[in-house]
Amino acid sequence: MTTIADPKAPRPPxxxxxxxxxxxxxxxxxxxxxxxxxxxxxxxxxxxxxxxxVAGEGxxxxxxxxxxxxxxxxxxxVWDLLMLWLAMIxxxxxxxxxINDYAERDGVRLALKSALYLAFVLVVVLGTLVIFTFxxxxxxxxxDLLPSFCTA
Amino acid sequence: xxxxxxxxxxxxxxxxxxxxxxxxxWSWVAHRVTGVxxxxxxxxxxxxxxxxxxxxEAYNDVIATYKNPIMGLGEAGLVAAIVFxxxxxxxxxxxxxxxxxxxxxxxxxxxxxxxxxxxxxxxxPRHLMHVFGGE
Numbered sequence: 242m243t244t245i246a247d248p249k250a251p252r253p254p255x256x257x258x259x260x261x262x263x264x265x266x267x268x269x270x271x272x273x274x275x276x277x278x279x280x281x282x283x284x285x286x287x288x289x290x291x292x293x294x295v296a297g298e299g300x301x302x303x304x305x306x307x308x309x310x311x312x313x314x315x316x317x318x319v320w321d322l323l324m325l326w327l328a329m330i331x332x333x334x335x336x337x338x339x340i341n342d343y344a345e346r347d348g349v350r351l352a353l354k355s356a357l358y359l360a361f362v363l364v365v366v367l368g369t370l371v372i373f374t375f376x377x378x379x380x381x382x383x384x385d386l387l388p389s390f391c392t393a
Numbered sequence: 394x395x396x397x398x399x400x401x402x403x404x405x406x407x408x409x410x411x412x413x414x415x416x417x418x419w420s421w422v423a424h425r426v427t428g429v430x431x432x433x434x435x436x437x438x439x440x441x442x443x444x445x446x447x448x449x450e451a452y453n454d455v456i457a458t459y460k461n462p463i464m465g466l467g468e469a470g471l472v473a474a475i476v477f478x479x480x481x482x483x484x485x486x487x488x489x490x491x492x493x494x495x496x497x498x499x500x501x502x503x504x505x506x507x508x509x510x511x512x513x514x515x516x517x518p519r520h521l522m523h524v525f526g527g528e
Binding site for chain 2: 276279280282283286287290294295298299300301303304305306308309325328329332333335336339360364367368370371374375379382383386387
């Protein structure tokens with residue numbers, strides 16, 4: 242007579258993950274940041290799009306003089322700096338989430354996230370340097386390409 | 394040894410990838426697609442704007458290559474992606490924090506689509522007139 246296992250017999254314990262919970266609340270803070278920065282970005286980006294694409298001559302007016310005219314004012318420097326940092330952190334965290342969801346192999350995930358973080362650092366550093374070291378009236382440039390206040 | 398699990402239990406790809414379908418899933422898909430598209434645009438946008446640091450000529454030359462109908466339509470698509478992502482993002486916040494948010498998530502998606510149509514109706518004619526040379 243064969244013995245049949247008791248259906249209520251305890252199952253062999255599953256191997257436990259090395260850590261039962263993540264350390265700290267990083268993912269929670271990320272979740273809150275996406276919502277808080279999203280609201281601020283809505284205002285910053287809608288304002289950016291209105292001033293650059295709708296007001297005045299719209300997209301046809303964009304040239305060096307237009308950008309220099311804006312960045313001569315600390316108001317637009319701070320606006321664009323905030324937009325750069327918030328949008329890059331928001332976007333990088335969003336793409337990180339998507340990589341975690343779809344890249345199943347550890348190596349692929351590591352490679353994609355390394356490229357993502359490298360792009361983040363390069364773009365944020367470059368953009369920040371450009372906003373702060375920008376000269377609206379570079380010497381030796383033809384005056385018709387520069388904003389009107391350069392010759393005043 | 395119970396090593397002969399049916400093939401369906403060991404395949405990596407699930408048989409259906411539609412999750413629950415309908416408005417909830419498709420708005421989530423659209424949020425991801427528009428988000429990734431905006432992110433890659435942003436990388437390029439910071440690089441091209443950085444040309445102002447090289448010289449007025451370098452910046453104006455590259456911007457001049459953008460001033461054609463194909464890029465103008467691309468800008469319209471970019472604005473559409475941003476407007477949807479922005480309004481649907483507000484909807485996500487309301488689903489998360491408003492006590493009645495989950496109950497009205499489907500209604501709120503139709504509000505998002507309505508506001509999207511109104512916003513684009515305000516933006517598109519003016520932008521397309523700039524791009525295609527009208528007044």
